[in-house]
Amino acid sequence: xxxxxxxxxxxxxxxxxxxxxxxxxxxxxxxxxxxxxxxxxxxxxxxxxxxxxxxxxxxxxxxxxxxxxxxxxxxxxxxxxxxxxxxxxxxxxxxxxxxxxxxxxxxxxxxxxxxxxxxxxxxxxxxxxxxxxxxxxxxxxxxxxxxxxxxxxxxxxxxxxxxxxxxxxxxxxxxxxxxxxxxxxxxxxxxxxxxxxxxxxxxxxxxxxxxxxxxxxxxxxxxxxxxxxxxxxxxxxxxxxxxxxxxxxxxxxxxxxxxxxxxxxxxxxxxxxxxxxxxxxxxxxxxxxxxxxxxxxxxxxxxxxxxxxxxxxxxxxxxxxxxxxxxxxxxxxxxxxxxxxxxxxxxxxxxxxxxxxx
Amino acid sequence: xxxxxxxxxxxxxxxxxxxxxxxxxxxxxxxxxxxxxxxxxxxxxxxxxxxxxxxxxxxxxxxxxxxxxxxxxxxxxxxxxxxxxxxxxxxxxxxxxxxxxxxxxxxxxxxxxxxxxxxxxxxxxxxxxxxxxxxxxxxxxxxxxxxxxxxxxxxxxxxxxxxxxxxxxxxxxxxxxxxxxxxxxxxxxxxxxxxxxxxxxxxxxxxxxxxxxxxxxxxxxxxxxxxxxxxxxxxxxxxxxxxxxxxxxxxxxxxxxxxxxxxxxxxxxxxxxxxxxxxxxxxxxxxxxxxxxxxxxxxxxxxxxxxxxxxxxxxxxxxxxxxxxxxxxxxxxxxxxxxxxxxxxxxxxxxxxxxxxxxxxxxxxxxxxxxxxxxxxxxxxxxxxxxxxxxxxxxxxxxxxxxxxxxxxxxxxxxxxxxxxxxxxxxxx
Numbered sequence: 001x002x003x004x005x006x007x008x009x010x011x012x013x014x015x016x017x018x019x020x021x022x023x024x025x026x027x028x029x030x031x032x033x034x035x036x037x038x039x040x041x042x043x044x045x046x047x048x049x050x051x052x053x054x055x056x057x058x059x060x061x062x063x064x065x066x067x068x069x070x071x072x073x074x075x076x077x078x079x080x081x082x083x084x085x086x087x088x089x090x091x092x093x094x095x096x097x098x099x100x101x102x103x104x105x106x107x108x109x110x111x112x113x114x115x116x117x118x119x120x121x122x123x124x125x126x127x128x129x130x131x132x133x134x135x136x137x138x139x140x141x142x143x144x145x146x147x148x149x150x151x152x153x154x155x156x157x158x159x160x161x162x163x164x165x166x167x168x169x170x171x172x173x174x175x176x177x178x179x180x181x182x183x184x185x186x187x188x189x190x191x192x193x194x195x196x197x198x199x200x201x202x203x204x205x206x207x208x209x210x211x212x213x214x215x216x217x218x219x220x221x222x223x224x225x226x227x228x229x230x231x232x233x234x235x236x237x238x239x240x241x242x243x244x245x246x247x248x249x250x251x252x253x254x255x256x257x258x259x260x261x262x263x264x265x266x267x268x269x270x271x272x273x274x275x276x277x278x279x280x281x282x283x284x285x286x287x288x289x290x291x292x293x294x295x296x297x298x299x300x301x302x303x304x305x306x307x308x309x310x311x312x313x314x315x316x317x318x319x320x321x322x323x324x325x326x327x328x329x330x331x332x333x334x335x336x337x338x339x340x341x342x343x344x345x346x347x348x349x350x351x352x353x354x355x356x357x358x
Numbered sequence: 359x360x361x362x363x364x365x366x367x368x369x370x371x372x373x374x375x376x377x378x379x380x381x382x383x384x385x386x387x388x389x390x391x392x393x394x395x396x397x398x399x400x401x402x403x404x405x406x407x408x409x410x411x412x413x414x415x416x417x418x419x420x421x422x423x424x425x426x427x428x429x430x431x432x433x434x435x436x437x438x439x440x441x442x443x444x445x446x447x448x449x450x451x452x453x454x455x456x457x458x459x460x461x462x463x464x465x466x467x468x469x470x471x472x473x474x475x476x477x478x479x480x481x482x483x484x485x486x487x488x489x490x491x492x493x494x495x496x497x498x499x500x501x502x503x504x505x506x507x508x509x510x511x512x513x514x515x516x517x518x519x520x521x522x523x524x525x526x527x528x529x530x531x532x533x534x535x536x537x538x539x540x541x542x543x544x545x546x547x548x549x550x551x552x553x554x555x556x557x558x559x560x561x562x563x564x565x566x567x568x569x570x571x572x573x574x575x576x577x578x579x580x581x582x583x584x585x586x587x588x589x590x591x592x593x594x595x596x597x598x599x600x601x602x603x604x605x606x607x608x609x610x611x612x613x614x615x616x617x618x619x620x621x622x623x624x625x626x627x628x629x630x631x632x633x634x635x636x637x638x639x640x641x642x643x644x645x646x647x648x649x650x651x652x653x654x655x656x657x658x659x660x661x662x663x664x665x666x667x668x669x670x671x672x673x674x675x676x677x678x679x680x681x682x683x684x685x686x687x688x689x690x691x692x693x694x695x696x697x698x699x700x701x702x703x704x705x706x707x708x709x710x711x712x713x714x715x716x717x718x719x720x721x722x723x724x725x726x727x728x729x730x731x732x733x734x735x736x737x738x739x740x741x742x743x744x745x746x747x748x749x750x751x752x753x754x755x756x757x758x759x760x761x762x763x764x765x766x767x768x769x770x771x772x773x774x775x776x777x778x779x780x781x782x783x784x785x786x787x
Binding site: 046047050051055096149158159160161162164166167177178179256257258259260262263264266300303307314315317318319322 | 389391392400429430431433435436437440441444445447448459460463464466467468470471472483484485532533534535537538540541558560561772775776779780781
């Protein structure tokens with residue numbers, strides 16, 4: 001019934017190779033985009049922007065980034081928090097050293113800086129794999145956070161080591177700093193997520209993505225058929241770090257406005273992003289988005305139900321919330337080890353045949 | 359299918375929406391009763407809530423307006439603190455008390471833009487003592503730099519006015535909180551000629567073996583502690599393990615509660631900590647608390663923290679807030695004040711010895727006045743010492759004044775840097 005290909009004739013190659021080949025899927029995609037771009041900014045308030053949607057969008061970028069590296073190229077990384085810190089501190093240095101530079105370019109440049117750092121820490125991936133690589137990236141995590149905490153140049157010699165984002169504008173509208181309108185803050189994040197997710201989706205469908213997946217599935221076989229592991233792995237590290245760096249810059253400049261390296265970019269954040277892509281689904285852009293939504297929104301939903309709806313003590317609610325989030329993660333992984341995106345795919349398959357399953 | 363999904367979405371949407379506003383004076387309390395910092399968060403939150411319960415029960419609120427404390431759990435996590443801020447902001451709160459330096463840093467620009475005051479009592483961004491730059495931020499009656507200076511002054515007292523050539527070590531929480539005093543201690547070392555060595559401890563602070571090994575090797579004359587939560591008890595245990603003389607080990611006021619020394623037992627005897635406010639339950643106010651709050655079982659939490667150092671601290675914070683509300687009502691002539699009026703009340707707050715005695719807490723805290731320029735108060739503190747046999751904190755000094763000459767210069771420098779970075783025009787001219 002839904003998701004049906006019958007009668008949907010592809011007459012050009014472009015039609016045949018589009019991202020959403022099924023008409024219903026495509027319409028749904030445009031509908032979601034329309035709601036996100038045109039409807040949401042009309043009613044969004046500070047709470048929805050600062051506590052719900054902006055964190056979701058920022059974490060989505062980080063999750064897409066890690067998914068490129070781990071989900072598509074098969075290289076496990078525990079350094080996401082450290083790479084986000086690189087993005088954040090690069091963004092801070094650029095914002096304060098070049099006050100005239102537009103914030104969009106600051107954020108993109110932070111991504112480029114992070115991708116350079118990512119390449120350096122990606123070099124060990126040429127020799128080591130799996131858990132050993134995870135440990136090497138873990139070293140990156142600890143080293144980078146230590147560095148930003150230790151060297152005062154990175155935080156402009158402020159007394160406390162905190163960095164605070166000054167106000168910057170896009171088309172005359174503030175998007176960072178305290179006077180930002182919630183819809184402007186939301187839209188700038190949405191723009192980054194849209195462009196980056198679109199880019200990631202198309203990268204992974206193209207030659208580069210196929211090389212990554214070849215390396216992921218079996219690196220020796222990939223090498224034999226002509227995939228250069230050096231290029232494939234390092235490009236995965238570079239592009240993944242670019243995404244993560246942009247996420248770090250957005251996290252610092254647009255979302256929180258002030259961060260300190262140890263708390264905001266600790267090992268917990270690395271695990272959080274890893275959980276996002278595992279729960280959402282490895283090797284899927286939609287999985288990264290839904291995983292970020294799950295990990296960011298689920299605690300808030302539970303908290304509001306328990307304290308707001310049921311009027312529990314905040315401390316009890318927090319303890320219960322920890323347990324429930326943990327249980328939900330297990331339930332989802334037992335129900336579908338390939339993540340929520342796989343559940344979504346199964347649902348789509350079912351809907352295609354519905355109501356005649358045979 | 360569709361219908362079910364819509365229902366789920368509607369439910370999720372409803373669950374994400376913040377609760378609606380009500381007509382009372384709302385005081386948000388960003389608590390943390392979970393996680394590694396809960397030993398500090400629980401008693402402080404209980405003291406804060408109990409004092410305001412007393413005000414509601416005994417006096418019918420402040421100026422006839424009931425006070426509602428809205429607790430929001432942050433777990434000492436900055437991102438959660440921001441979420442709590444956004445969630446409670448819709449209820450027209452009067453003033454935020456984050457009880458976390460990290461969250462305070464976060465809220466300063468946001469709350470200033472929203473015209474809601476932030477009161478970081480004895481913590482937060484020290485530069486906020488400069489009211490000409492930080493219009494909506496207050497950190498009276500004392501801040502970290504005062505604390506650092508008080509500790510140094512105490513050492514000076516012990517050494518007949520000279521600590522030339524002494525070695526002082528600072529063991530600190532490796533965050534904005536722990537780093538705050540470093541600058542002041544460095545400035546003071548130039549003035550008094552001691553040498554300062556730094557020992558950062560990463561959060562949450564249960565791993566300090568290597569730092570204390572270094573301290574044992576370096577043999578400093580004094581160790582200062584800037585810790586919070588489980589880090590404090592760990593530090594005192596490690597100090598006892600290397601047999602560091604406890605009377606030379608001085609903590610800031612956030613590192614001097616019963617929860618920090620009791621787990622160490624007898625070996626913590628003699629440990630010193632600064633204090634902002636009176637200790638114990640030997641005040642007339644406690645009779646009222648017993649009558650109106652404890653006996654009818656209206657207290658917050660499980661009641662185990664009543665009368666502890668941090669409980670009194672939370673109570674003191676609530677007291678200063680209630681007095682600021684009274685002042686704001688007096689200035690503006692209305693009882694249902696807004697956050698902007700609250701700011702005026704805080705800026706014109708006058709606490710005298712008579713005020714404190716009248717509230718049933720004689721000699722509990724210093725007398726001070728907040729002005730447009732000075733949001734930081736006098737910075738007076740005491741040094742208290744732990745008696746592990748009697749299990750109580752005793753004051754061993756009179757009031758100690760900080761070296762305001764050094765601190766004011768530092769505050770001016772730090773606030774000027776912030777004003778320039780953020781493009782803030784100075785007030786009070």
